[in-house]
Amino acid sequence: MADPASRRQIQTYCGLCIARCGAIATIQGDRFVALAPDPSHPTGQALCAKGRAGPELVYSADRLLHPMKRTRPKGDPDPGWVRIGWDEALDMTAAAMRRIADSDGPEAFAFSQGSGSTTGLADAGGWIRRLMNAYGSPNHCGAMELCGWSRGFATHYTFGVGSVHVGSAGAMPDIANTGCLILWGYNPSKTRLTHATSTVEAVKRGMKLIVIDPRHAGLANKADVWLRVRPGSDGALALGLANLMIARGWYDRDFLRDWSNGPLLVRADTGRLLTERDLDTGEGGERRLAWDARRQALVAYDPTIGRYVHDDADPALEGEHSITTPQGVVLCHTAFTLFARLCQRHSLEAVATTCWIDPAAMEEAARLIWESRPVGYYAYAGHEQHANTSQTARAISLLYALTGSFDQPGGNVLFPAVPSAAINGGTLPGTVGMAKAAGFAERPLGPARWNNVTSGELYRAILDKEPYAIRGLLGFGSNLLLARSDVLRGREALMALEFYAHADLFMSPTAELADVILPVASTFEREALRVGFDVSLEAQSLVQLRQAVVAPQGEARADTEIIFDLAARLGLGEHFWGGDIEAGYQYQIAPSGVSLDALRASPGGMRVPVVMRYGKHAEIDAKGSPHGFPTPSRKVEIYSETFLQHGYDPLPEYREPQVGPVARPDLAARYPLVLTSAKSTLFCDSQHRALPSLRRQSIDPEVELHPDAAQARGVMAGEWVAVETPEGSVRARARLNASLDPRVAVGQHGWWQACATLGAPAYDPFSAEGSNFNLLIGADALDPISGTPPHRAYLCEIRPVGATAPMSKGPDAMAGSSRPPFDRSMYPHRGRFGLVSRR
Ligand SMILES: Nc1nc2c(c(=O)[nH]1)N[C@H]1C(S)=C(S)[C@@H](COP(=O)(O)OP(=O)(O)OC[C@H]3O[C@@H](n4cnc5c(=O)[nH]c(N)nc54)[C@H](O)[C@@H]3O)O[C@H]1N2
Ligand SMILES: Nc1nc2c(c(=O)[nH]1)N[C@H]1C(S)=C(S)[C@@H](COP(=O)(O)OP(=O)(O)OC[C@H]3O[C@@H](n4cnc5c(=O)[nH]c(N)nc54)[C@H](O)[C@@H]3O)O[C@H]1N2
Ligand code: SF4
Ligand SMILES: [Mo]
Secondary structure (H helix, E strand, C coil), X not given: CCCCCCEEEEEEECCCXXXXXXXXXXXXXXXXXXXXXXXXXXXXXXXXXXXHCHXXXXXXXXXXXXXXXXXXXXXXXXXXXXXXXXXXXXXXXXXXXXXXXXXXXHHHEEEEECCCCCCHHHHCHHHHXXXXXXXXXXXXXXXXXXXXXXXXXXXXXXHCCECCCECECECEECHHHCCEEXXXXXXXXXXXXXXXXXXXXXXXXXXXXXXXXXXXXXXXXHCCEEECCCCCCHHHHHHHHHHHXXXXXXXXXXXXXXXXXXXXXXXXXXXXXXXXHHHCCCCCCCCEEEEECCCCEEEEEECCCCXXXXXXXXXXXXXXXXXXXXXXXXXXXXXXXXXXXXXXXXXXXXXXXXXCCXXXXXXXXXXXXXXXXXXXXXXXXXXXXXXXXXXXXXXXXXXXXXXXXXXXXXXXXXXXXCCCCCCCCCCCHXXXXXXXXCCCCCCCCCHHHHCEXXXXXXXXXXXXXXXXXXXXXXXXXXXXXXXXXXXXXXXXXXXXXXXXXXXXXXXXXXXXXXXXXXXXXXXXXXXXXXXXXXXXXXHHCEEEXXXXXXXXXCCCECHHHHHHHHHHHCCCHHXXXXXXXXXXXXXXXXXXXXXXXXXXXXXXXXXXXXXXXXXXXXXXXXXXCECCCCCCCCCECCCCHHHHHXXXXXXXXXXXXXXXXXXXXXXXHHCCEEEEECCCCCCCCCCCCCCHHXXXXXXXXXXXXXXXXXXXXXXXXXXEEEEECCXXXXXXXXXXXXXXXXXXXXXXXXXXXXXXXXXXXXXXXXXXXXXXXXXXCCCCCCCCCCCCCCCCCEEEEEEEEECCXXXXXXXXXXXXXXXXXXXXXXXXXXXXXXXXCXX
C-alpha cells in the first residue's frame, strides 16, 4: 500500500480512441486520480472529456471484475452468471475452440473485435490476428465494412495503399505543410483531437480548409468553404468537383500522364484495356497500349518494368482512336477521357440538384483545391457508412489524383515508420490452406479479402450455415448489437452460437449473450507497445511502452494476456514465445534498435529518427524501373480493370442510395427525411454512458432536425420523438439545428447503458420504445463491393410522442434482458418494400 497522501505522475497516452493523446496520469496513493495533457508528446496538446474521465472509467461500479459463466439459457431474463476462475474460463474457451476446429475446421470459429478507433483494442489488434492465424480462422468481425474499409482499403484500388494508416502503410495528410485540407465527412474536433489541433494551427498560418458535411459541425466554423452535402451523395459531389477541375484545365497533366493509367486505351466494345494480344503482334501479349503523340502510333506499356517500351514516348492523356485489329476496327478512348466523360455527367447544375449543394460554394471549392495546392484530404465516417461507399472512396481518390499532390510535401504522404517486426502472424502454419472468410465468394474484393467478415456474413454463417457453419465466437469488445444494423437477426445469431466467450470491461447487450465472460483491464491498467502515432512525421518517430497507471481492478486482465494464455492452452504456445509477452514485445521492437528496458525507463516514449522521403513512386530501382504504385499496373488506377473483371464499374459511377429519395420516391412519400448519424463528443460509440461526468452533459439520445422540419411536424425542441424508418422505430429527443437542410435528420447511435449515479436510464436495445439507432437501418441494401449497409443514408419520418420518456427502464435494469427473443411484431413493415435481399 502506498502512502495515501503520496502523489506521483507518470507519462502515458490515453488509449481510449484513435487520437491516442499523449497524457500525464496522476496517482494519489494507489489511486489513479487525474489525466492531463502532455505537451511534450507529439499527440499531447489536449485531452477530451472522455480522457479526463479516465479515473471514472477505471473505478466504475459497473466494471466486470471476475470471469463468469452462464448457467441459464440464452434469452432468459436472468443469465444466471456464476463467478469462476480464470483457469476454468480459459479452459472452457480453449476446449470449445479445439472441439469446433476438430469437427468443422477452424473457420467455424470466428473472432469479433471492437474497433481500435473507439476502444483500447488497438493495443491487442495485432496479437488477435496472430492468434487467428495460428489457429487458422479467417473470420474476423471488426466493423471494417463500416469503419476503415473506404479510407483504408477501397483506395487500394486507386493508389495501391490506403488513404490513411489502417494497420498497414497508408497516406496521411501532411497537415503541417498542406496548402488546402479537405475534411470529408470527418469531424476531428469531436473524434480525433490530434487532427483538430494540427488543423487549427495550419489554418492560422493560412492553410485553406474545405469541410464536406451535412452539418455545420466542428471545424466547419473555420472553413473557407463548407459543402452541405446530402447524406450518401458524396460520390456525385466528388465527380462534380472533378468535372469542374477538368473543364477548367485544373489538373496536374504531367502527374496523370506519367503516373496514372489515364493514357491507356480502353476498348469501347469490351471495356477492357487494349492489349498487344488484341493486335496480334505476337509480342508481349498482355502489355497495355497507349497512343504515343510523338510517334503518332501505339506504344506498349509494360507493367512489369513500370515503363513504356519507348523511353521517349509521349503517351496522350486524352483522345479517341480507331484501332485496326485482326477482328476489325475497334474504337478506343484513353482511360482519362472516359473518366472526364463520366465527370461531365455531373455538371454543376446536376450536382446542385443531386447533392442539395450551393453551386457557388462548389465552384469556390474547386478553385481552392487547384489554387491552394498542395492538397491533403481525410475522408472518414461520413463517407464510409453507405451502400455506395466503395465507389465514393474511389471517386474522391480520383478527384485527389487530379491535384498531383500524392506523396508530395503537404499532400497525402506515406510517413516513414520506425522499423518493427510484424506480429500478426501472416506467415504462420495455420494460415496456410486457411479457408476463405465468409462472404469471399460474393464479394472477393471486399473485407473478406483481408480476412474480415461483415456482421451480415457472420450472422448468415451462424444461422444459415452459408457458406459454412460458424459455431463459435470469441469477442474482444465489439458491441455488435448496438453497432450494426439487422439487430434482431444479430441477436438471434448470437443466441444460436454453440459457444461464445466475450472479453470486455462492461457487460453489454452483446456480451450478455455469451457463455463465458472474461473481464478486461482498461488501457490505464495495462502495458502496451506503440510504434508510431500516425498523424505526423514527429508522431511517427515516437515509440512508447505505455505503462500501467494502476493495477487492474478485480481480477481483470489485459486482452494481450488473455490471448497469450489462450494460445498456450490451445497448444499454440510456440508461436507466442511460450506465453511470454515480454519476449513478444522484444521480437516486435528488435528491428528498431531500441531495447525494451530503455523504453521502460522512458515512460514518455523514445524518439527514433525517421527520414521523410517524398515522391517515392518516382524513385528508380537498380534495374532502372520506377518504383511506381503497388497496383497491378504500377500506376494510379483511374480505370480499374480489377473492378471490371469482378463485374463492378471500372470507373466510379455514382449510384443513388438505395433507400433514398431519388431511388425510392414511393418510400420517400411516407418517410421524407434523409437520415444519417454522427458520433458524440462525450462518448465512444456505444460506451461511456455510465460515467457521470460525461452522461451529465448528455442525458438522453438526440436526433437533430431543422427548425422548419420540426415545426411542420409539431415537434418542439427537447421533446421526445419517434424516429421511424421502413425498417423500425426508436425514440430520441429532438434537437433543432438550423444548419441542416430541412430534408435531413441526424441521429446518434450507441444508446443502451444506464448511469446509476445520476439515475439516468437504460434504453432497451431491442425495442421501438428504446433508442438503438441501428434498429432503424435495414441490411438488404448493401455496397456490392464491401457489403457495407447504409447506416448514414436512409429514409425516416419523425413525429412527437409527448413530453416524457416512455421508454425509460429503471437504471438498474440490464437493457433488453426481459424482451422476448425474436419479437419482430413491432416492425410490421419489414420485408414489404421490395428491397432485393443480398443475404
Ligand atoms: N468522441 C468520439 N470520438 C471518436 C469516436 C466516438 O464514438 N466518439 N469513434 C471513433 C471511431 S470508431 C471513428 S470511425 C471515428 C469517426 O470520426 P468521424 O468521421 O469524425 O465521425 P462522425 O462524427 O461520426 O462523422 C463525421 C461527420 O460526418 C458527417 N456525415 C454524416 N453523414 C454524412 C454523409 O453522408 N456525407 C458526409 N460527407 N458527411 C456525413 C457527420 O455530420 C459528422 O460531422 O471517430 C473515432 N473517435
Ligand atoms: N448508426 C451507426 N452505427 C455505427 C456507427 C455510426 O456512426 N452510426 N459507427 C460504426 C463504427 S465507425 C464503428 S467503429 C462501430 C463501433 O462498434 P464497436 O467496435 O462495437 O465499438 P463500441 O460500440 O464502442 O463497443 C466497444 C466495446 O468494447 C469494449 N472495450 C473498450 N475497450 C476495450 C478493451 O481495451 N478491450 C476489450 N476487450 N474491450 C474493450 C467496450 O466496453 C464496448 O463493450 O460502430 C459502427 N456502427
Ligand atoms: S480524444 Fe479523448 S478519448 Fe481519444 S485519446 Fe484523446 S483524450 Fe483519449
Ligand atoms: Mo469506427
